[in-house]
Every structure is written in structure tokens, then in C-alpha cells.
Amino acid sequence: MCDRTAGPAPEVVVTEVDAEVIGGGTADTDPLPAALAATPTGRSWVAWDGTDDRIHLARLDCEDRIEGEPIALEGIDLQDVIADGDGVTVLITREGACGDGPLCGGSTSPCATMHMVRFDDSGAQVWERQVTNLGNGLAGYDDGARFVWWYQHHGRLASDGANTAAYFGVAVTVANGDCVDIHQGDRMQVVDADGNLADHPDAFDVGCSHSWTTRIAWNPDRDEFGMVCATDDGCRIAVPAAGTVAEGACDGTLFGGDLVTAADGGYWTAWSQGGRARLEHFTDGPSDTTVDTGAATDHPHLVGYGEAHMLLAWASGDGIAAQVHSADSGAAAGDAFTIAVPDHPYQAFKAYPDGSVAFPAAGGGGSIRIARVMPLS
Template sequence: MGSSVKGYGGEGDTEALPMAIAATPTGGSWLAWLGTDGKVHLGKLGCDDKLVGTPTSFTGIDLQDVQADATGGVLLLTRKGDCHTGPLCGGESSPCNQMVMVRFDNNGKTVWERQVSNLTSARGGYDDGARFVWWYQHHGRLAYDGSNYAAYFGVAITVKNGSCVDIHEGDRMQVVSKSGALLSGHNSFEVGCSHAWTSRIVWDPRAKKFAMVCATDNDCRIAQPNPYRTVAAGTCDGTLFGGDLVLAKSSGYWTAWSQGGTVRLSHFAGSAAASKTIKTGASSSHPHLVTYGSGKMLLTWQSGSTMKAQVYDSGTAAAIGKQFTIAAKDHDYQAFKTYADGSAAYPAAGSTSTSIKVARVLPS
């Protein structure tokens, strides 16, 4: 990549995310990675998954996601913010950072930037009403409706409590137009699930809406946010984690999630709870799920220094074929992305500190 890539190190929703990938309409990719230089780097990949041209870079202390369209794409990243003085009622919550969308063109150059948290020069993280990014659960994902980009991410919530403030944690969804304007509506909200982790979002062109799921200790479940709607019941024993969210074949959604190290697939539609949940043969706390080919989805999970994978029917969740191995190192919170040719790709740690391996599962 021509620069050092932040290593996997500790994996967790409180740790920095090393890399993310996005499919372009022409079959290539945008590959983003967090450098060791305090910047988020962005490079274009050809259809052979090799770097084309010279990467660009953006100020950012944590990478969240990248998505692409015909004229460029959007990065979701974290930048430094200010806490101000509070005072806090107790404990510590620093740092107080911003979540930012950066629009880039097909040359990887900045077009606009838009903060989707709400810090200003007058409102720091320790001021009542602040919605900011801290060290705690804060990762996020992007979705694109063909015109607007939605960011769904973990957020710190500052609430006045007498003469001091308390810091809580939840999630937030904001939508930004193609010109960089912050939009109301579009299923956006200030705070959804709380406490929340593994925020996942997808655009559903059939229902014409952004759909979301979170894992939450509010009744310990996988849920849809704002308002809460239970997808699948879980247990708050430290082993409840969400995976990914994809469109089901005809209607509704499949979400992968894990409890007690066993991976489940749950189908739900509208505001109803899951109509079907299956226990898969995967043993993992952090499964990945992605649309794959026509009418299929690909489930992957860590298996030692490699990944295991299984294809499922996206209508019935019936397994298709046998499990197979992907020769790439898994990361708990990175994601596969789907491509127009039916393949799916994943950015993984390379053999050196300046390289990235792209694992691609070709359509069957």
C-alpha cells in the first residue's frame, strides 16, 4: 500500500478498525485503511484487486466504513473533538471525538465533509445534549439509497444531572444528501438502542427504507431501533454479538448473530420479531454475512489463522454445498462487501505491515 497499515492488535468494538472495502459500479473497489500516521488512507483497486494509481489520505483517528457509487464514494471516520469541562458526575469518558462523513470523487479527492455527531465550538462532549464518539462502543456502518448516504454508529450521550453531567451510550443514525446536507426523516434518529453495539444497516429498495439492527442490553436482544422492536431474544452474559444484516430473497432481512459462541441466522420483516431462526454449524462470537450471487448469502467466521465459510439460500436459509476455507485472517468487526458480478470481497491483514490481502469469493 506504500504506507504502514494499523495491525489487528486488540479486536473489539472499542478498538480501531484497520481496513474496509467498497465495490464500485465498474467492478473495481475502493480500499480504505487506517495508517500508523494518524491518517485514513484510500486507494483504488482494479478488477484484479490490485492497487491502481497513488492512494490519497484524510485526517482521521479511526476508520469506520467506506461505500462507493459512480462518481466516487463516502468514508465514515472519526476525528478529534473537545470535551470541555462538564463537570462529570463521576468516572471518565474521554476522548470526545466527532464522527464524520467525507465525500470523495473518483480521484480520491475530498468533495465535502459533514459531521454526523453534534459537537461544535460551543458544545463539547461534556456539555448537556452532546452526541459524540468516545473510546467505548462506537463503530459504524454506511448504507446508500442511490442518492443519500446513511451512517449508523455507536454514540456517547451526555445528559445533565443536577450540577454535573452523566455520559451514557447508545446509537445514532444520520442521513446526508449527495450535496453534503444533513437530512431529517429517512428513518434517522438522534438515539436509538441503548446500550448498544454492532450497529448494522442496509438499504432496502423494495421497501424504500433504511433497515437497521443492533445488539442491546435493553432486554438483552437483537433489535430494530427507534422504537425498539425485538428481532431475536438473547442473554446478557457477555457473549451476545450482532453480525451483519442483508436482504432476504423476496422480502425482509436476514441477520447473523451469536450467543454463547453459536452463530444463528434470523429472518424478520417489518416491525415483527424473527419468523425463523436457525442455529448454524459455525462456532464464533463474530460472524460475517453478505449477499452472494443470486438468491444466496455467504456466512464466514474465524477458524484459527483462516476463515471458514458456508453458502446459504437467502430465502430459506438452507445450506448450499459444504463449508470451505478462505486463506485470510479474520477480524471481528470488519465486513465482506458484495459486488455486481455476484462475488464478495474482504480486506485482510497482509504478509507485511505495509500490505493488505483481499480475499474474494467468486460466484458459483
């Protein structure tokens, strides 16, 4: 295990990682610069979208510095990365075929495919699996296609220890007479340890309609992959194809933060409306506890922080502000503090087994800055 020093208050350590990573936009349509995954020993895998039009993957040691030779793989957009004791799985998009259609109106591009790619701990590729459904004669503009397009296309990974689930925004192609319409939804697929699509009860073809900020977490207490989305179907934070967690408004400011398991076996999710962040506790449906955090933000992050706490974070000036909250009651604990790296609305903090959390910020000159919040004693 990495030997990271715990303290009575959060301490932030920032490490510069030499990587030629794309920079620029932070909108839902822009590529994701970087993603981070924790290993059971407290080390990391970091993935980044390179300036060479390749996705890169590297191991980090306990000091968050690259060890070994990075891996380069084909991909047009990075989504997420998750690791275990045997290796790492990265979620990426690749180029796909749109076909002829025709569209009933307008235009949409690209017709990309979403893939999980698995590597063992030595960096050798083990398998890859498409989790959209293009190929075998099915193109993006064919009825029934599920592909990744420019709009709200980000995705996240979660694992139950044997299977890995991908939950992501998807384009939904539907026949309309002699042409097709393209709709926006989300999709969750589960892949087993051998790289095969699993017939899993939590998986679905389409969940929320007109959805964004797809979030997923494995809940061992409930033996399920829990999920939430933001959707304009009733303008709310919702469990896909199920109940409302929190009522919102379709004013252009509805944003779902992240999803973590709660101390009682339920869930906490962060979300914002009108530039104000809230925490909601729920189990199967509507929130039973709302915490008005007082954080003025359009894009909150939430991550488990040790066994008893959560960390809420949000953009503040040129950096990130953060506040510890109880994983039981949701109440704030201690003073807010600053993390001196730039924020990105669609990147995620990741929790580590030693009680620390880390965030892979795009640094100056194309590098990555790993911002680690050390464990609490």
C-alpha cells in the same frame, strides 16, 4: 465490468495490497484496520488506518491491485467506506473537544466527532459532513452532546443511490444536577448528495440503549434503511427503538453479525450467543425463521452472495471459515470452505455486482490482503 470467472463452487483468490496499515487488537475499542467498498463496475475502493496517524484511501482495479495515487486524510479511526459510479464516501472519526463537564463520576475519552468525507472518482474531495453534533459551542461534556468515545464506537454506511446513511455507536451526554453522565447508545444520520444533513424519516438521534454492533442496509423493496443492533435493553437483537428480532441473554456473548436484504423483501441477520451462530429472517419485528447454522463462533459475518445466496463467515484457527446459505430459506448449500486470511470481528465482507464478495484482512508486515470469493455459476 470486471470479468470474474464464476464456478460451481466458491473459489477464493487472495491478493496482497501494499499498505502500511495498523495491526493489533480486534476488540470493540480498537481502531478498525481496513474497509472495502464495491463500485458498479466491480472494482473497489479500499480504506485503511495508517501507521502514520492518517486514514488512507485508494482505488483497486479488477485484480484488486492499487491503481493511481492513494489519498491521505485527517482521521483518528476508520469506520466504513461506500462507493458508487461517481465517487466514494468514507466514514471516519476525528478529534473533538470534551469541555469542562464536570462528569458525575469516572472518566471517558476521547470526545471524538464522526464525519462522512466524499471524494469524486478522480480522488478530489467534494464535501465533508459531521454526523455527531459537537461544535458551535457544544462540547462532549455538555448536556445534549452526541460524540464518539472509546466504547463500542464502530459504524457502518448504506446508500439508497442518492443519500448516504451512517449508523454508529455514540456517547450520549445527559445532565444530572450540577454534573453530567455519559451513556451509550447509537445514532443514525442521513446526508444528501450535496453533503447536507437530510430530514429523513429513518434517521434518529438515539435508537437502541446500551447498544453495540450497529448494522444497516438499504432495502429497495421497502424503500427504507433497515437497521439492527445488539442491546442490553432486554438483552436482544433489535430494530432500533422498535421491536425485538431475537431474544438473547446478557452473559457477555451477545453479538450482532451483519444485516442483508432477503429474497422476499425482508431481512436476514446473523448473530451469535454462547459461541453459536444463528440466522434470523424478519420483516418488521420478531424473527419468523431461525436457522441454527452450527457455526461455533462469537463473531459471525453475513453478506449477500449473488442474487440467490448469502455467505456466512467466521474465524476458524488462523483463517476464516465460510458457508453458503440460501437467501430465500436460509438453508446451507454445499460444503463449508476456508478463506486463508485472518478474521476481524468488526470488519465487513462486501458484495459486488458480479456476484463475488470480498474482505480486507490485515496482512503480514502491515499490508492488506484482499480475500475475494469468486461468483457462483
